[in-house]
Amino acid sequence: MSNSEEQERDSNGLSxxxxxxxxNSRLINAGIVTIHDMETLRACVAYENAHGQRVQILxxxxxxxxxxxxxxx
Incomplete structure (x- = not known):
């Protein structure tokens, strides 16, 4: 794992x-529901914009x- 990935981890330990x-989509949903702060949410939006740009996820x-x-x- 790279340093940038480690730095992007939130308090739950997930990048x-x-x-x-x-x-599968159930695990994606669980990953989103367990976001508890805006900083983590912004990091996930930035990741999705850079990598997947999936409208449903956004x-x-x-x-x-x-x-x-x-x-x-």
Whole structure:
């Protein structure tokens, strides 16, 4: 694992690639649901924009961002 991957890990110990590249959609959903901070979410959006640009994944990340914002208020 490269230093950049290690630096991108969040408090749960998962990198954006680990959250967004599992072999099935249930694991991707679990990776997104377990995002608890905006910094991790932004890293995942940046990863997806750079690598996959899958609309469905970006939509789920956007929904999770809305949930996190509503939790903060």
């Amino acid at each position: 954006p690639a680990q959250r967004l590249e599992p072999p 939509r789920r990340l956007d929904d999770r961002a809305s949930e996190l914002r509503s939790e903060d208020t």
